[in-house]
Amino acid sequence: MRPIEHSVGVLVFDGMKMLDLSGPAEVFSEANRYGAHYRLTLVSVGGSAVSSSIGVRVPVDADATDAPAFDTLLVVGGDEVPRGPVDADLAAAARTLASRAGRVASICTGAFVLGAAGLLDGRRATTHWQHTELLARRCPTARVEPDALFVRDGSLYTSAGVTAGIDLALALVEQEHGPDLTRSVARSLVVYMQRAGGQSQFSASLRGPVPQTPVLRQIQDAVQADPTADHSLQALAARVRVSPRHLTRMFRTELDTTPMRYVELIRFDMAKALLDAGHNATEAAARSGFPSYESLRRAFARHLGISPTKYRRRFGTTGPGVAVSEGLSAIR
Structure with missing residues (x-):
C-alpha cells in the first residue's frame, strides 16, 4: 500500500x-x-x-x-x-x-x-x-x-x-x-x-558578557593573563581586597554565576582555543589551568556534551584521518 x-x-x-x-x-x-x-x-x-x-x-x-x-x-x-x-x-x-x-x-x-x-x-x-x-x-x-x-x-x-x-x-x-x-x-x-x-x-566562545564592575574586570584580566595560577575563591578575594562572601555576591548580582564557575568558563574557552590550534587534550588542560585531563573532560561534558578528544577530532582539521573514519563508522 x-x-x-x-x-x-x-x-x-x-x-x-x-x-x-x-x-x-x-x-x-x-x-x-x-x-x-x-x-x-x-x-x-x-x-x-x-x-x-x-x-x-x-x-x-x-x-x-x-x-x-x-x-x-x-x-x-x-x-x-x-x-x-x-x-x-x-x-x-x-x-x-x-x-x-x-x-x-x-x-x-x-x-x-x-x-x-x-x-x-x-x-x-x-x-x-x-x-x-x-x-x-x-x-x-x-x-x-x-x-x-x-x-x-x-x-x-x-x-x-x-x-x-x-x-x-x-x-x-x-x-x-x-x-x-x-x-x-x-x-x-x-x-x-x-x-x-x-x-x-560550534560557537566561537562560551564566555559571558564582559563585567562592568572594576573588581570583576580585574579578576577576569588576572585569570586570562595566567590561567594556571591559584584562582581559588580565597585567592581571588584577597587579590581584590574583599571578603569571599562579598565577592560571591558581586558575581551573583552582575553575572548570575559564582566566581569558580566564571574561572572555569575562562579556562574552558582557553582550552577550547588550544584544541582548535592543534594541541592535544592533555596539553590544553595543563596550559589553560585545569588540574588534569579528567577535570577538563568533565568541563567539556557540562558545557558541550562531548569529550575534548572528540571535539578536537571534529574541529581540528578538515583533512582525512581519525575524525572521518570515526564519523563514517558511527553513521554505518
Whole structure:
C-alpha cells in the first residue's frame, strides 16, 4: 500500500539561506526513497520566485495567501532576518499558514519570522547560536534555549543554525515513520541520526558578557593573563581586597554565576582555543589551568556534551584521518 501523503509547505523569501531549504528537502526526498510520501510545496508572499543567499533564483509553487493547509509548515531563515524588523507581510503569511498547519517548524533564523508572527509567545525555542540573545530580546515571553540543536514545544519546532535543519527534518521523519526508516535516510545522506552535544560546540566562545564592575574586570584580566595560577575563591578575594562572601555576591548580582564557575568558563574557552590550534587534550588542560585531563573532560561534558578528544577530532582539521573514519563508522 502506498503510504499516506504528508504535505510540507515551505515559506521562502528573498535572501533566504539556501541550505535552510535544500537540507530538509533532501531529507524528505530521501525518505520517499525508503517508503515515505512527502510532497513539498514552496510558497512566498505574492507567489513570485525568490532569490537565495547564493544568488540562485528559486521558483515557488503558490502564493502564501492561496496555499492549502499543510501537514507541516517550514519557515526558512536568512542572514538579513535578525538585522531588522521582519517584513509585516512575511510575518502575516507565517501566522496564517501556521494557523492551518498540523505542525510548524523554523530553520535557523526562521525563528525570528515565527517570533514576529507571535508564534513563539510563551513557547520554548532556539535559533542560531549567534542570535539566541537577540531572539530572547525580540521575544521576551519566549524561553530561548541557546545550546539546543532543535527544540520541540508541542506542535512547534525551532532549530539552530543551518545544518541543524537536517537534524530537525530527521526528527520529523522519525515521528511519522520510526527510527528504522530514519536511520536508513541518515546513512544514505552520510549524516548522524542524532548528533552528540549541543550547538555550543560550534560557537566561537562560551564566555559571558564582559563585567562592568572594576573588581570583576580585574579578576577576569588576572585569570586570562595566567590561567594556571591559584584562582581559588580565597585567592581571588584577597587579590581584590574583599571578603569571599562579598565577592560571591558581586558575581551573583552582575553575572548570575559564582566566581569558580566564571574561572572555569575562562579556562574552558582557553582550552577550547588550544584544541582548535592543534594541541592535544592533555596539553590544553595543563596550559589553560585545569588540574588534569579528567577535570577538563568533565568541563567539556557540562558545557558541550562531548569529550575534548572528540571535539578536537571534529574541529581540528578538515583533512582525512581519525575524525572521518570515526564519523563514517558511527553513521554505518
